[in-house]
Amino acid sequence: MGNADSPTIKEPARMKIIRTTQSRISEVDFSNLGFGNRVSDHTFEAVYKNGAWGEGIIQPYGPMRHGLGLHALHYGQAVFEGMKAYRQGNGRVAVFRPEANWARLNRSGSRLLIPELPKEIFMESLFELLRVDQAWVPKEEEQALYIRPFLFGSSEFITARPSEEYTFGIVTGPVGAYYSKPVKVKVEDTYTRAASGGVGYTKAAGNYGGAFYASAQAQKEGFNQVLWTDHREHTYLEEAGTMNVAFVINDVLVTPALTDRILAGITRDSILTLCRHWGVAVEERLISVHELEEASANGSLQEAFGMGTAAVVSPIDGIGYKGNLLSVPAPLDGLAMRVKKGLADIRFGRSEDLFGWMQPID
Numbered sequence: 610m611g612n613a614d615s616p617t618i619k620e621p622a623r624m625k626i627i628r629t630t631q632s633r634i635s636e637v638d639f640s641n642l643g644f645g646n647r648v649s650d651h652t653f654e655a656v657y658k659n660g661a662w663g664e665g666i667i668q669p670y671g672p673m674r675h676g677l678g679l680h681a682l683h684y685g686q687a688v689f690e691g692m693k694a695y696r697q698g699n700g701r702v703a704v705f706r707p708e709a710n711w712a713r714l715n716r717s718g719s720r721l722l723i724p725e726l727p728k729e730i731f732m733e734s735l736f737e738l739l740r741v742d743q744a745w746v747p748k749e750e751e752q753a754l755y756i757r758p759f760l761f762g763s764s765e766f767i768t769a770r771p772s773e774e775y776t777f778g779i780v781t782g783p784v785g786a787y788y789s790k791p792v793k794v795k796v797e798d799t800y801t802r803a804a805s806g807g808v809g810y811t812k813a814a815g816n817y818g819g820a821f822y823a824s825a826q827a828q829k830e831g832f833n834q835v836l837w838t839d840h841r842e843h844t845y846l847e848e849a850g851t852m853n854v855a856f857v858i859n860d861v862l863v864t865p866a867l868t869d870r871i872l873a874g875i876t877r878d879s880i881l882t883l884c885r886h887w888g889v890a891v892e893e894r895l896i897s898v899h900e901l902e903e904a905s906a907n908g909s910l911q912e913a914f915g916m917g918t919a920a921v922v923s924p925i926d927g928i929g930y931k932g933n934l935l936s937v938p939a940p941l942d943g944l945a946m947r948v949k950k951g952l953a954d955i956r957f958g959r960s961e962d963l964f965g966w967m968q969p970i971d
């Protein structure tokens with residue numbers, strides 16, 4: 610054991626590591642983390658050129674080497690992922706469902722004509738980067754290391770055709786709780802996030818740029834977020850901001866069925882899996898705003914919440930629609946808080962990992 614010639618020792622494949630000599634970690638107030646304000650010491654980067662992925666590099670966070678002709682800035686061939694690593698009770702670090710993020714990154718990428726990223730490159734770079742920046746994974750409840758893998762066209766030319774070169778990068782940063790209290794959302798009946806045949810099911814960078822305007826309008830009207838509806842009638846609910854959305858109606862967990870206009874959230878999938886395991890009735894189907902109005906009027910609307918990596922579960926206590934505000938209960942002992950706790954217990958290693966979701970980094 611420990612012999613360099615031993616065939617059991619697995620060196621990280623095709624990767625160079627340059628460690629920082631000036632860690633920034635002492636500047637971080639871990640008792641007061643915001644969301645996404647801090648980046649860890651190191652990043653990973655690999656470049657696809659002439660039909661092949663080259664050697665990856667882990668290096669200190671810093672400026673990019675590209676000029677202003679950078680393809681992704683002009684034509685938006687750019688997709689990303691969002692995931693988290695958790696510090697478990699025994700001090701070990703584990704990542705939540707990374708293969709699912711890898712698979713989705715490639716689903717997004719293939720729609721934007723970005724070459725496939727092999728699983729080994731994604732997993733090995735992710736785990737090596739997390740080992741290098743282990744100290745950045747926070748310890749407290751509701752804290753985690755947010756991980757942002759991304760792929761973008763990195764040729765430099767200004768013609769509207771696909772990029773030839775692509776870059777895969779990973780940036781991480783410690784985060785705290787996202788929303789601390791229930792939010793009010795506005796049913797969006799003017800703007801559209803995604804249309805059939807489009808790229809709504811992908812984590813394409815432009816989907817977010819295209820949504821900021823509607824969110825800003827909703828915020829001016831006193832809401833925290835937009836509740837996106839279908840592009841045709843603005844009647845069927847699709848997503849809450851950058852989260853999937855679920856409702857509890859008559860003790861049934863109801864969530865929009867996936868279409869090419871809805872991002873297939875890994876949090877959504879995990880919550881549905883957990884609820885089915887608990888014996889909670891789950892329905893994936895169309896939900897109209899009129900159904901919610903009715904359910905609110907007759908008292909059967911028990912909960913509403915967003916589901917996503919950033920917030921995990923984000924309770925909704927008000928839904929604005931054409932000038933009216935439906936109030937929604939946000940009970941502390943309801944299903945939203947139960948799934949939030951159920952997921953946290955698995956992530957922090959307090960309960961059995963029944964579904965094999967956690968991947969320790971060493």
Ligand SMILES: *Cc1c(COP(=O)(O)O)cnc(C)c1O
Nearest residue numbers: 851852853872874875876917918
């Ligand atoms: C990322 C994202 C989600 C949530 O996906 P998770 O895998 O649960 O983080 C939902 N909707 C949109 C539009 C998203 O971009």
